[in-house]
Amino acid sequence: MSTSHTSNIGNSAQDRILVVIPAFNEAGSVGKVVRDVIRLTGHPVVVIDDKSIDNTADEARAAGADVIQLHIRHGAWGAVQTGMRYALQSGYDIVVTMDADEQHDPASISELLAPLQSGNADAAIGLYLERGSRLRIFAWGLLRQLSGLKIEDITSGFRAYKRPTLEILTSRAATLLTYQDIGVLILMKNAGQRIIEVNVPMYDRKSGISRIYYSWHAVLTYMSQTCLLCISKVSLSWPSRKKPVANGVE
Amino acid sequence: MDYQTTSAIIAFLSVGVILWLIRKDHLHPRKALWWIAVSIAIALLGLFPKTTDWVAGKLGVDYPPTILFVVAFLALLIKLLRLDIARTREQQTVLILSQRVSILEKRLEDIKNNKTP
Structure with missing residues (x-):
């Protein structure tokens, strides 16, 4: 997939990289995540505090992150989008997004960055299929069928995006999305972005709860809303059904 | 009356x-x-009131007041849909503005602390 949005420039060490961490009441874990990212990668970190009522912002600052505090609760995607907007304004070339609950391993950031820096992809998604219950895997399968997406891990928040992709994801059309999942992927796919999945390890979250799977009501709302999104946003030029390749270019 | x-x-x-x-x-x-x-x-x-009778006759509606209710209901439905569309657009604007305000506050803080991003 390649359009005018797609960038083939991959110039490794020159790239300015920003790690964006959305956080909502994650005071117990955000500090460690920030410290680990800085220690292991050296990349600057910005934590987007989604109107937490605990000390998330202070903990993140103390650990060495820049902090942007939202005044309205935007949800996970709105917080990530704020970080992307900030990165674009500040001249960063690549944004890595990861959770503040220690699910994602900062040591895997370099693996996410590799396909972007070599020019093989516009966005990379950290793939970890072992996580998730049977129900969750069934839901992912259903959403994949409805959307026509060939991405295995559609809800992974461990991702890397290049600048042209960031411009698409900070557009007005992307503002109403709730999660960094299928809506974001459909938007990228319809804009011809090359998305790649990279196998990474993931761990159980140390604090907080899933913003999607925390109650049956939330799951039903999420599923019906996302199914509707899949059906309404389907591209009219249907892509060829090619099997996705983990650690390979789609 | x-x-x-x-x-x-x-x-x-x-x-x-x-x-x-x-x-x-x-x-x-x-x-x-x-x-x-x-x-x-x-x-x-x-x-x-004869206008309603005339329109109902043209459309083959036996009971003329029905046409009034149908048109009124449709008009309200359209109005409600337009309201939701407008609310969605406003929500987009508010979210974008809120994100920009938070970023600007961060920049102001950086300027105060002589910090460059």
Whole structure:
């Protein structure tokens, strides 16, 4: 997939990289995540505090992150989008997004960055299929069928995006999305972005709860809303059904 | 009191309420145009009830008042849909503005602390 949005420039060490961490009441874990990212990668970190009522912002600052505090609760995607907007304004070339609950391993950031820096992809998604219950895997399968997406891990928040992709994801059309999942992927796919999945390890979250799977009501709302999104946003030029390749270019 | 007078009173009251809302800055004049049009329609249909009979006859509706209810229901449905569309657009704007405000605050803080991103 390649359009005018797609960038083939991959110039490794020159790239300015920003790690964006959305956080909502994650005071117990955000500090460690920030410290680990800085220690292991050296990349600057910005934590987007989604109107937490605990000390998330202070903990993140103390650990060495820049902090942007939202005044309205935007949800996970709105917080990530704020970080992307900030990165674009500040001249960063690549944004890595990861959770503040220690699910994602900062040591895997370099693996996410590799396909972007070599020019093989516009966005990379950290793939970890072992996580998730049977129900969750069934839901992912259903959403994949409805959307026509060939991405295995559609809800992974461990991702890397290049600048042209960031411009698409900070557009007005992307503002109403709730999660960094299928809506974001459909938007990228319809804009011809090359998305790649990279196998990474993931761990159980140390604090907080899933913003999607925390109650049956939330799951039903999420599923019906996302199914509707899949059906309404389907591209009219249907892509060829090619099997996705983990650690390979789609 | 006859049918025409009742309709005229309803229309007159509607226009009065709308003008009062505009006067008190509770309603934007552009949004008020729709409601003024509704009031005029009530007045016209009340003053000329034969219009409904004529339209119903043309459309093959046996009971003319039905046509009034159907049109009124459809008009309200369209209005509600337009309201939701407008609310969605406003929500987008508010979210973008809120994100930008937070980023600007961060930049101000950086300037105060002599820090460059």
